[in-house]
Amino acid sequence: MTALTDAEPGSFITLAGSPDEGFTTLYGTPATHLGEGERLLALGHISDRTVRAVTLAYHRRIYGHRILPGTELTNMTRTGTQRIWIRATRCDEDHDFTWEFEEAAASAPDVQPATTIDVELLRYEDDAIPAECPSCDRISRSTSLTTGPGREGWGHYHRCRNCDHQWPAVPVLRLTLTKRRQQPNTRSDNCFACACRPGYPCTGLCTIQPEPLIGQKLCSRCRAQHPASTWKQLAAVAYGTATAFDPHVEHRDRWLYSEALRGIPPEQAARAWQERVTLTTRRAADRDLAAARAERHEER
């Protein structure tokens, strides 16, 4: 049988479980997600105990999610796990993925054993890197996906349990296995800083116009949130200058904007963001190291 890299499009291959094929090896088991992450595919017929361990580790490492205990997790091994035989095929260049598979009889040629794990119903929470509230300094350990001022669309935000302040989290870049297309950072006619768009104004009479100071379109409500001097300072620390989607730039914009809303000068906010990036990167590295040690310990 043929390896992925040597195969002609359309021919059968044997998956080796390599990173090139999109697999991550956890507890000695190569695993990858299928589709948008509704199922995991692990190579080999693995035990219930390994199914559970690989699923928890995969979600933590790839998605940054902590799976919550409960009946959903119990049911996963009981009814959501299937040990099957698969036949994998090399896809051609136009395809979104480099390979695909079909289930086949154990006696069919070119098959290999695999385990599919249904993870769609699992409950989880974002396993965020702890961060201090910029307003009262209390630590927040979780984030949720929500909207906030400064950029249209959704982002990961901390919310302070003590003072209720909400601030954007520093993104921790994780290994992503699917190829992402480059997206422009705004749909051309929308407000750069909120969900306001032509035909769907955020307030009754809101209008959207180019703002030369930041080189982006803004709606009248957003524009009125800062005086011209603050817009100038925001532009001076590169707010709004991104031309392609990048979570770091996007969340920095969100941070600069919401800090300006509570009166923090953009230059000071930009320095504080840089410190947060450094701190978060260090905390993430420490945590990954601790988790890897725990995984090795459990494997014994």
Ligand SMILES: [Zn+2]
């Ligand atoms: Zn607070």
Ligand SMILES: [Zn+2]
């Ligand atoms: Zn707006």
Ligand SMILES: [Zn+2]
């Ligand atoms: Zn508006």
